[in-house]
Amino acid sequence: MPDTHLAQLNIGRFRFPTDDPRMSEFMDNLDRVNALADRSPGFVWRMQDDSGNATAIPVTPDPMMAANLSVWTDVASLEHFVWNTAHRRFYRRRADWFGLMDSMHFVMWRVATGDQPSLAEAMERLEHLNRHGSTDHAFGWDHLPEAKLWRAQHCAGIAAE
Numbered sequence: 001m002p003d004t005h006l007a008q009l010n011i012g013r014f015r016f017p018t019d020d021p022r023m024s025e026f027m028d029n030l031d032r033v034n035a036l037a038d039r040s041p042g043f044v045w046r047m048q049d050d051s052g053n054a055t056a057i058p059v060t061p062d063p064m065m066a067a068n069l070s071v072w073t074d075v076a077s078l079e080h081f082v083w084n085t086a087h088r089r090f091y092r093r094r095a096d097w098f099g100l101m102d103s104m105h106f107v108m109w110r111v112a113t114g115d116q117p118s119l120a121e122a123m124e125r126l127e128h129l130n131r132h133g134s135t136d137h138a139f140g141w142d143h144l145p146e147a148k149l150w151r152a153q154h155c156a157g158i159a160a161e
Helices: 021-039 075-084 087-092 119-132 148-155
Strands: 004-013 043-046 065-072 106-112
Touching: 004 075, 004 119, 021 043, 021 087, 065 075, 065 119, 075 087, 075 148, 106 119
Parallel strands: none
Antiparallel strands: 004 065, 004 106, 043 065
């Protein structure tokens, strides 16, 4: 879809405060993983504050909640970053730093080329996914036939989304 890009939101609840030593490996590598995303083919934009990350941007009234919101040119570019870079190592260890969620915490949707979705819009998309399941308005990896890397990881039992 040349006139659209792919937006994604991933939220999580930190298991510990970000200055807790148990969070140090995650926090110490956050800038490196974000820089890797910024340099990745197909990367368009990501939500960040003046620090260069989004951990201090309020997601909900719960201060332990964090969000990653980004835009990619296409599914293949996002998949490559998630599964074929150093990001994968941190993704596989997400349970060390994030608690289990009671509902879906990852959503994707199409945006017009050049759009930078707001966190409010992204949270609405996530709510829609939780209420209605995958639709063209808000979807997970399973809604994308071209998500080949996700399918390979999912079938191998590595992915849970």
